[in-house]
Amino acid sequence: MTQPSEQSQSNSTLKVAAASFIGTAVEFYDFFLYGTAAALIFNRLFFPSFDPLVGTLLAFATFAVGFVARPLGGVVFGHFGDKLGRKSMLSATLMIMGVATFAIGLLPTYERIGVWAPALLVLLRVLQGFGLGGEWGGAVLMAVEHAPAHRRGFYGSWPQMGAPAGLLLATSVFALFSRLPDEQFITWGWRVPFLFSAVLIGIGVFIRLSVAESPAFRAAHKTPDANAKLPIVEVLRTYPRQILLAMGARFAENGWYYILVTFVLTYGKQRLGLEQATILNCVLGGSIVHLMAIPLFGAASDRFGRRPVYMGGALGCALLAFPFFWLIDTKAPVLIWLALTLGFIAHAAMYGPQASFFSELFGTRVRYSGASLGYQLSSIFAGGMAPFAATWLLKRFDTPWPVSVYLLGLALVTIVSVYLSAETFRDKLTEPTSPAPADSATGTDGKREVA
Numbered sequence: 426m427t428q429p430s431e432q433s434q435s436n437s438t439l440k441v442a443a444a445s446f447i448g449t450a451v452e453f454y455d456f457f458l459y460g461t462a463a464a465l466i467f468n469r470l471f472f473p474s475f476d477p478l479v480g481t482l483l484a485f486a487t488f489a490v491g492f493v494a495r496p497l498g499g500v501v502f503g504h505f506g507d508k509l510g511r512k513s514m515l516s517a518t519l520m521i522m523g524v525a526t527f528a529i530g531l532l533p534t535y536e537r538i539g540v541w542a543p544a545l546l547v548l549l550r551v552l553q554g555f556g557l558g559g560e561w562g563g564a565v566l567m568a569v570e571h572a573p574a575h576r577r578g579f580y581g582s583w584p585q586m587g588a589p590a591g592l593l594l595a596t597s598v599f600a601l602f603s604r605l606p607d608e609q610f611i612t613w614g615w616r617v618p619f620l621f622s623a624v625l626i627g628i629g630v631f632i633r634l635s636v637a638e639s640p641a642f643r644a645a646h647k648t649p650d651a652n653a654k655l656p657i658v659e660v661l662r663t664y665p666r667q668i669l670l671a672m673g674a675r676f677a678e679n680g681w682y683y684i685l686v687t688f689v690l691t692y693g694k695q696r697l698g699l700e701q702a703t704i705l706n707c708v709l710g711g712s713i714v715h716l717m718a719i720p721l722f723g724a725a726s727d728r729f730g731r732r733p734v735y736m737g738g739a740l741g742c743a744l745l746a747f748p749f750f751w752l753i754d755t756k757a758p759v760l761i762w763l764a765l766t767l768g769f770i771a772h773a774a775m776y777g778p779q780a781s782f783f784s785e786l787f788g789t790r791v792r793y794s795g796a797s798l799g800y801q802l803s804s805i806f807a808g809g810m811a812p813f814a815a816t817w818l819l820k821r822f823d824t825p826w827p828v829s830v831y832l833l834g835l836a837l838v839t840i841v842s843v844y845l846s847a848e849t850f851r852d853k854l855t856e857p858t859s860p861a862p863a864d865s866a867t868g869t870d871g872k873r874e875v876a
Contacts, residue, residue: 465694679807688816
């Protein structure tokens with residue numbers, strides 16, 4: 426008699442995971458489309474009076490602005506997601522991202538309106554970051570909180586797959602239109618991928634409206650005192666260690682990823698003189714492997730634990746810091762693809778278990794705020810700054826080895842942070858109404874009691 430309900434639960438979990446994947450892929454399509462354009466063309470459109478490398482630095486500075494806005498989005502949507510539910514926030518974040526991306530496709534360039542063009546570009550990038558800042562926490566919590574306890578790593582990796590899927594789609598669409606004659610691409614071709622976002626947003630909103638609210642959220646909010654009055658205040662007071670360690674755990678994952686998908690485009694084109702299509706194709710090839718590797722590492726974390734899998738990825742990044750550029754500097758497409766693929770595999774070992782790992786660090790009543798804050802705050806210092814920092818180091822020293830040292834430093838921060846974190850893969854997601862105090866017998870610095 427139990428089989429039908431178990432089958433129904435499995436189908437529901439799969440549906441929610443698929444909806445999280447599709448919605449997150451759409452959001453990251455919008456976010457990564459900007460990064461690709463910033464690396465390849467925005468210097469000519471919005472900063473034409475500067476040296477090409479300086480113009481790229483300025484374009485990457487506007488790229489980083491989106492990351493500054495992400496913690497604000499995480500705080501705002503985390504607050505309402507912890508009080509009102511995960512589902513209701515996801516359509517709102519998708520709409521904000523979609524409107525901003527569509528508007529970039531309509532934006533006049535510097536040639537038409539002068540300094541207003543980069544100013545408006547920055548404003549729209551802030552809106553993109555605000556939307557994505559609220560998106561991640563809700564998407565991963567829907568997947569993790571619907572999943573069976575022994576499959577949280579696997580199902581939590583589904584919204585994580587949205588990042589490479591969005592990158593693949595953004596890079597493919599941009600590469601398609603970049604084949605136009607240069608004059609047509611500069612005039613109108615670059616706009617079409619941004620305008621195409623409107624179609625994807627409609628699909629994403631429709632799918633997200635079809636799934637049920639998280640059962641963990643519904644169960645936790647049956648009692649009158651289940652709601653935290655100010656989730657962000659409570660999570661900062663109760664889980665400060667977890668937030669800091671989650672931030673540190675993201676340094677290698679986040680920083681490395683934006684080196685792989687944005688800085689490499691600039692490095693290959695401007696430093697090595699490679700054809701734009703060559704480096705884009707290598708990124709696409711590596712991203713396919715990345716997409717397949719993420720759920721494998723998510724599932725591995727259900728078997729071996731979050732920490733050893735995550736630590737393995739960080740160690741892989743540390744070992745790859747210098748060979749990465751040695752391989753790319755050969756200018757051989759196969760070796761460039763190999764460098765990127767190894768980087769993507771190391772990243773997948775961190776990104777696969779990350780959703781479940783971060784979700785398990787916090788109690789239900791503040792989980793959206795806590796996971797979002799730990800995830801998004803680090804993006805300012807890691808992912809947002811990585812392309813800018815790498816480009817500045819390359820311009821300052823005229824050699825990639827300082828960039829390798831920078832990447833090694835990011836990996837070391839993550840290794841230490843994961844080492845200091847508690848293992849969570851056997852923890853329950855349910856909790857007492859009041860979270861455990863920092864000096865409780867659990868010994869987890871404010872982490873909830875585990876039954």
